[in-house]
Amino acid sequence: TQLLEQSPQFLSIQEGENLTVYCNSSSVFSSLQWYRQEPGEGPVLLVTVVTGGEVKKLKRLTFQFGDARKDSSLHITAAQPGDTGLYLCAGWGAGNMLTFGGGTRLMVKP
């Protein structure tokens, strides 16, 4: 079973601060995705990273896939209250199945 561990599990910061969320595994994934979920709604896909070392930017969000394709990070610059939510990483691995991490709950206070 391939596992994805996210850290931290919870993060509470002030508006304007920077933060990084990590997603780690001992397994190799062919690609990795990040989702954001708001309370009472389904997750929404933010980005897919495929190549080891790949970096993708989505406005103030920067996503990086590790060189060995075992880990990923999400960095948010100048966080805003609208960034509040549950961030989930998910990796495509063996058996052609998507494995989800446990999530990082982010709260950005105004």
Place this chain on the structure above:
Amino acid sequence: SQTIHQWPATLVQPVGSPLSLECTVEGTSNPNLYWYRQAAGRGLQLLFYSVGIGQISSEVPQNLSASRPQDRQFILSSKKLLLSDSGFYLCAWEHTGEGQYFGPGTRLTVT
């Protein structure tokens, strides 16, 4: 564009009662379909997935079952609900290797 629907949005059922949650997808054909359960504020537990009509794979042994009677319809069922079945149920579709697109979810409370 593709859309995914789930209903009902919320459900309160007594222990021992049956369950039927429905998920339908529009705007795409032959999608892979998934049922997940999510504990409060945490990650997703895959329950069932289907790569085609009548093809169901179960990831977790439990008192739940799934069926796919039509290409874009996925149903989650139970004959007798347990308290531990309470949770947020999410349906998702995808084409293999691409991102998954989730429905709005069903909040199930078993009392």
